[in-house]
Amino acid sequence: MQELMLAKAKELLQNGTVNRVLGWQAGEFVYDITPAVFESEQDLDAGFVYNEFCGNNLSKYLIKESRKEGKVLAFLKPCDTYSFNQLIKEHRIIRENVYVIGVPCEGKTDGETLKSKGVKGILGAKSEGDELIIDTLYGEQRLSKRDALTARCLTCKSKKHVVYDELLGEEGEEVPENHRFEEVEKLEAMTPDERFAFWRGELSRCIRCNACRNVCPACSCEKCVFDNPASGISQKAAADSFEENMFHIIRAFHVAGRCTDCGECSRVCPQNIPLHLLNRKFIKDIDAFYGEYQAGEDTESRAPLTNFTYDDVEPSIVYKGGKK
Amino acid sequence: MQRIGVFVCWCGSNIAATVDVAAVSEALGHEPGVVFSTNYQYMCSEAGQNIIKNAIRDYQLTGIVVCSCSPRMHEATFRKTAASAGLNSYMVEIANIREQCSWIHKDKAQATEKAIILGRAAIAKVHLNAPLTAGESPVTKRALVIGGGIAGIQTALDIADAGFEVDIVEKQPTIGGKMTQIDKTFPTLDCAACILTPKMVDCAQNDKINIFAYSEVKEVKGFVGNFHVKINKKARYVDATKCTGCGECTEKCPMKKIPNEFNLGLDNRHAIYIPFAQAVPKVATIDPNACNMLKNGKCGLCAKVCSAGAIDYKQKDEIVEREYGAIVVATGYNPIKLDDYDEYAYSLSKDVVSSLEFERITNAAGPTGGTLLRPSDGKHPHTLVFVQCVGSRCSAEGKGKSYCSKICCMYTAKHAMLCREKYPDTEVYVFYIDVRSPGKNYDEFYRRAVEEYGVHYIKGQVGKVVPRSDGKLLVQGSDLLANEQVHIEADMVVLAAAIEPDKSARPLATMLTASMDTNDFFTEAHAKLRPVESPTAGIFLSGACQGPKDIPDTVAQAGAAASKVIGLLAKDKLTCNPCTAHSDEMMCNGCSSCEKVCPYGAISYVDKEFRMPNRTTAIRRVAVVNEAVCQGCGACTVACPSGAMDLKGFSNSQIMAEVDAICKM
Amino acid sequence: MQDVNQFKPKIVAFCCNWCSYAGADLAGTNRLQYPADVKIIRVPCSCRVNPMFILRAFQRGADGVILCGCHPGDCHYTTGNYYARRRMTLLFSMLDYLGIEKQRTRVEWVSAAEGAKFAATMNEFVAAVTQLGPNKRLEDLRCKN
């Protein structure tokens, strides 16, 4: 696939369709991939890569890139295309300035995931059939590809591209049986005390590095309320457990109905807080209360929170359980 | 830092009996920023107001808090007081210590404590208040009426009568609407044309009224008092200023097998046509889909016969741009399509007709010249079955409309009655679910049909209509009162089709940012109290576009809409509510969330150039609130994730300051 | 008569100007009693209430927050309470998910004519929150004196 993408990128650069390419750049090891803009064929040859470690969602970069001179080629994975569509809907990306090529994704892995499986000192990796052969400081290790998948890829909702100008490889399909709400359900089944304890344990680790917010394609505000002293709720490092709760509740609320469930927030969290469980709770509730809705599936529909029906459920559904 | 004055009212004993007012004014006097605090028996009295005025002057107050009754009672009073002392009236806050304190508590200590807290909250808010000035916008003294049926005509006439200019935009070649197709009107049985056509002529002759027939609204910009509208005048291929309506062309035109819309396709017209004799404007129109000259460049006969030289095959659609202060929607209704009701055999037999088709068949100007004849064979029918509620009151999905179409009971009674009157040899059956006849002389009318004219009313619905080879229609229905299934061999079946809003209404509503219900009827601003206004300021509703209506109701509503328009156009300037939303463009992302939740269409977007670091610039899409249209609900402020959108008078920081003051531990 | 140490909850009630605030006034006019623990903040419409305000109230020491607006369909601004309904449903569900007692938050539709409902609602809500005891899960210790 990487070769196919390289050839396509070069072709489009050559014929002037685009003047630069947004893709992934190889790093020092196998897993430290960096999103990058390539402006020439030499750049592409020097660093362009596409493999099972290219997990970054590139869509958010297009807010900036689509406002530059000329057209940019963007390689988007299925889940990136949902974010892309959502950003189009919110007028954050100038569609005409982007040439989207959909690229297939079989699920990604990353350094953290491999390390969590007990792999130490990763130097390189290559794929062989269903296995990943990892070269480490302490010898070679093998891991089945399924085991190497990141948590978010295990509950992948769709391998279909919802938007593209051109598609490379086979088009995938939505994955209806993705079980992505299982963890949410598990939490819902707990008692409030248990849930509170769980979330305190998780959120108290937050160091407010803002990686979740800054990587999130839905968090595209020019200035975040939490950075704006005039908002009255600005904060830096959480100085009280309340502020930890506040930041994450409000952030989840602000992206509710707009979050495409790409999973970047949990991927980047240096403290490994399962932030996607907050967003998924909103997605699950929205599906249950207002009908199934997938943010980013299209560019026209009204988001659930800017929409209503006359007979929506009453808020009492939360504390009375089902009473309309 | 504000200099705040606090005025605690006793309200006689209403407050003072339960709240220690002296303690309240004493405690609030120590709050930061408070430079004056007092209490008085009746703050709203002249003496009380003078205390406030004097304090504003003597202490150079920049904000005041009145602890008194509900702001719904005296906020306006104290705002005026402040203004008369030179303080901006929006620098006033009321702490409601009567309805929400003294009157609901008995324990004096508790009530006093609560009054102090409510006072603190008001003080906290005043600290963040900013002077607000109500903006003004000019009013263009001209109204647009969209739709030229009886609703639009009546509205236009009434507005013109008050001396204001009105434009009527009608998509058909003539104004008049559905009423032109109707034969007689219930419950008086006057001839519809006799009462309608004079009004049409009045419109044409009134120099305040300008008719854009064969035209459609293409774009609406602006807001109340200042709408900019683009109207597309479709090409008629006839110069309306030259055409005399003599009709020479329509007789000579060789293309004469075009189904006549006016008679619902029951007969034919020519490619160049005048819909009916009393059309206004009485100008011929060439149907571009039928005219051989326009399609193939061959013919040109009409141009040859036209002595006025009015034919212009090169005519193009023309966009007219006009300014209006108010817009009235009068887009009316249509009967639903009956093709899906195969149980009634509508698409199988020509003798199963809709009620509107039946109107044409019985109309003297109709295809049969007013003689009741079966469409299939032109024979006189002896047995007629009327079926009510076809497609109305259907809650089952996909089967019709959930609402009652309101007019069918009465016109069916009219049809049945007229049949029996003109042709006593006919048997007329009406299948009904309920007969709904609430209206002046309506029930009497329906009873006359039964009692005087011997129409057979059967409580029940028709299950199926089967056309037989001998031309009869076998009607199978149930008679619920007799508890039997009845079978009638009918010659004609007339279906009272449900009515629905015109298809053009939905896109129009989008252009107008006027809200609609799920059935595509326009929503009124208040179901009871503002029935002819749309929630969108400056948009008014007339006739069946708002809900099913008969002619008397439509005319009444048309007049009401006109009076609302006149009230608006009579003003030179509109004063805006100053508590409006406003967007901080430095923070706005242009994401459109706010626009989606705005019920008034007050938010639009502009691409704006911003200075960026290092002497660069960037163009960003940002929201702009039209303060003349915004009503200050605040829905947008919560939809906005970045907090760029805020509401004057109820800003985020003001409300949070109140929260802080109330919750202080 | 009353135990001085008995827990007195702090309740913030956001009331829309057109229906619920008027309903509260009517409760007053009719002298219908409800605890002084309830303090009302007037907002133009229930859709003006930002989740931030609710969290802020808890941070600053509130034990319960109730939002009152016009009945669905009766909104002065036609659609405001429909949006408020969705926002609050989702917010409350999230608070519950985080293990914060859901009984501390509520939405009630109170019309301008429902003074009695307003008083009854407040009595009932105050009783429910009193039973829960002080808010511990969303408090900010720094705000304690």
Add this chain to the structure above:
Amino acid sequence: MSKYDREQILRTSGVNVLKCMRCGKCSATCPSYDEMEYHPHQFVYMVEKGEIEPLLQSKSLYKCLSCFACVERCPRGVEPAKLVEAVRLQVIRQQGMNHLKPDDIPALLDDDLPQQAIVTALRKYSK
């Protein structure tokens, strides 16, 4: 008893009888109308009123062809045929034990028996 029957019938049929607006279109469209003592609209009305006993006793139950014309035509989505079916089921259940057990069926099969009858038998008796 009839109250219990009523609840059972409503539950098994899933019909909301209160949606009926008494237009009679079900009966107007019913091909078995003349054969029936109680007509489709009466089923709806009688179930609503709780007059179940006469229905249970009536032969009308077995006159319904399950052609679903009434369901198709009903403007309110009431679905009278489902109600008739539910009443029928109620009678069958009241008759006590199952007439047939699935294991008994193979022995009773003969080649002339229509396939549909077997399926219907399973549907009706094996619950």
Add this chain to the structure above:
Amino acid sequence: MKKLPVSKIQELFAAIRAQQTLYIPTDDASGQARYLPWQEGMELTHALNTVRSAKDFFFPQTENLVEFKLKGKEIEIIDSRTEQDDFVIFGVRACDARSFTILDKVFLIDPIDTYYKNRREHGTVVTLACTQPEETCFCTTFGIDPADPEGDAACWIAGDSLYLKARTEKGEKLLSALDNLLADADEGEIAAQQKATRDIAQKLPFAKLNLAGFNGENLNKLFDSKKWPELSEACLGCGTCTFVCPTCQCYDIRDFDTGHGVKRFRCWDSCMYSDFTLMAHGNSRNSQVERFRQRFMHKLVYFPANNEGEYGCVGCGRCLAKCPISMNIVKVAKALEGEVQ
């Protein structure tokens, strides 16, 4: 040098805990290594290092400085500091141990940061030599020997024994209080383990990372490099690198209005944030490329230029593992190598 069997390590912890609070790196409920106060039965983590660095002990994420209260027209000023008890941090790796030296150079020079100093004086650092470095480790670049860590006392695990050696007075004091648990040992007993670690260190991918040209002399050349825009292009502007970094020491001072007064506190800040250098006149670093450059220029050029060649980095590798877009100090250093040769 002293030793005790590794099997008796819990006894050692109990003995330390008997005197003062003891923090050890352990796996928390979510399976991540972090420092927690030792309680009976708490085990050392098997992870090489904690997710967060050890700088929290001396420079916590947030810290109250002072409080103001309004009393009528008077403002009362209240010192928020509480008595700091003695504590021991066990198991600090060589890289993190060196980070304290770097932090000292910031906080303990005049004007001395008394909040930091107070904590530093009460803390005893017991380091633990590495045995299995990771691919992201490059401490040797900064002259750190993972097999011979600094600290008030150092430990090695070799075979079945834990070896301990005091390096400072504080360390001496700690070990002498534990004397009854410990047996004497010879330095030679750990030599094999040390060699093994050093051998691995030699084979690490960044073992040959060369920072030779990164100094004050090349400041302008590096500052003006054309590579910065490209390097910073994908940077999200989050603070992950700075917050996981053991040597990043920038903070913001903020006021929190409690309703009764103001609590003034400091909290970690990041030079990656857009309001980091926001001042009354505006912001001197308006773009992410400037902010990005600042962070690396500070660590690789400004800091050594002002601190006798000591870099503001200890090669712990946390930023390499945690950066959401995998841009880090090693990639920057390698990219800029050419500018200074």
